[in-house]
Amino acid sequence: MKWKTRVTELLGIKYPIVQGGLAYLAYAELAAAVSNAGGLGQITAMTLDGPEALKKEIQKVKALTDKPFGVNFAIGQHGRPYEEMLEAALEEEVSVISMTGGNPAPFFARLSGANVKKLVLTAARRQAEKAEELGADAVMVVGQEGGGHLGRNDTGTFVLVPQVADSIHIPVIASGGIGDGRGLMAALSLGAEGIEMGTRFIAVKECVHAHPLYKKALLNGTENDTAVIKRSIGAPARALASAWTEKILKLESENAGYEGLKDYISGEANKKYIYEGQAENGFGWAGQVTGLIKDIPSAEELIQRIMSEADEIRNKWGKEKEVTT
Template sequence: MLRTRFTEVFGVEHPIVQGGMMWAGRAELAAAVSQAGGLGIVTGLTQPTPAALREEIARTRDLTDKPFGVNLTILPSISPPPYAEYRQAIIDGGVKIVEIAGGNPATHLPYLKDAGIKVLHKCTSVKHAVKAQQVGVDGISIDGFECAGHPGENDTPGLVLIPAAAREIEIPMIASGGFADARGLVAALALGAHGVNMGTRFLCTAESPVAQVVKEQIVANSELDTQLIFRTMGNTARVADNAISRRVVEIERAGGTFDDVRDLVAGARGRKVFEDGDLDAGIWSAGQCQGLIHDIPTCADLIARMVREAEELITGRLTNAVVAGAGVRP
């Protein structure tokens, strides 16, 4: 069994976390991941109201007695959601782990800490990870350029970002972006992380509440089948390659502004992709790890396979490696 500082501090069996994903982080998926020994995450803002989030938390608890968390993503907005009310719904629901992404977690930390909640903060740079550690979060999720969603503006891939962050971070840290199998898990541990966070991989599982055609498209896609949108706006996002994302990139290259793509990138259109299976209805997040995904397993099978193969790699191939001259021979 893989025991790390992350599993010890956050009280989970395996160092594998399901990332909070808009429209996908629902009770069925989060509970399946947690029941299999990982850390499932319910996406707070997928629920339309704080009251609905309370119900989703209760529904998750009906499906598993294992630890699970709730994601709260804080983004600038003209009409921001009632974050304080969503936060209170999390506290009232007895959730003990919160993943915060986007904005500074300091605003929410006193309330969450007083409720005995451990906070995992998602960062895309060493600078922000260090700041989050300083303000008192319990763990860091460091997000490399390969990830789905927002990778930040530094374009630093995990192979560099993870060890750079590990040099500065003293609290448990998990690695995000590009992880889909046991090889990635072992690599993350070798680079200084204490586990991995996976979004796209868990999107493509039996319990994922998205249309089957979306899962089949992820299996069919390669690592090349993503687009980077909002590059010209300083808010880069990695999404699946489709007619809409290609059109957004074209408009940006022609000098377009956010107003010119607003209708194309509307969240309601992305939700339609996941719920109706219309792959060109809108933009939808997917990472480069699509190229490593070749099946649609249950969460239990995926996690068991990853842990088993990671242990085999560590105790087999890597243990038996011998230094031969300037290289390492298996």
């Protein structure tokens, strides 16, 4: 079956599936594999060393695929200027730029007139409305089931997505707790026109930077094996539950503040686990969708499976004449 939504039309992709930005993990191999499989792959900008490193990563993606891909900017989470990185992406003529965290207004000012599609990750209805006002082409809406940084209101995907879809006119891309064709069809039913998956794309073969122990934890974990940290500093985020996250939560209960937490929640602590598998010295982001991860396929295999599952559901809906309870 053909899949056509405003998201596929906007981004020039075959299937309405977007790969999340995935700090320290979303690089050329993964982005190209997702794009080649019909979705929108993305590379993460702000965990690269600088503008030249970003240019090289973009060029590497272009060598691996001729399909559209995006560059994600986690503008509020890495404590460093993004202006030179954004200029590098524009010089390389990327077709899609997505923004996570922080105030996107300066981004939109610089992107005014540029031939680039603008996506903004939001976690609340008002944020989505503001993104539309600023000129976003689509919003990615993440519910509290998601991995990494979340909204402060603990609103779930099933409530948040239809709220946002009813309040804005641009396309909505649903995120949080989605990992298969059932999730895609549920998102479409809620008013979204595509999905974004982060955690699920860590557990694929082409996410080559993720340590095998990280992938194994996602494979063996359940939805109860995650924990939300950083609430006490106003930046809630979901990670795999571990002795390390227990330390963080204990410090938060003692009102340690950012200064007391910074070494535990740093990018270095993140990398120790996701790159080196040091669960005792770091942490890894993960959403509740870990409870749905049963294997580590290629990106192509995963996307084809999702679309096959979605096709089966769509065929079933089309054939059924009545609903019985």
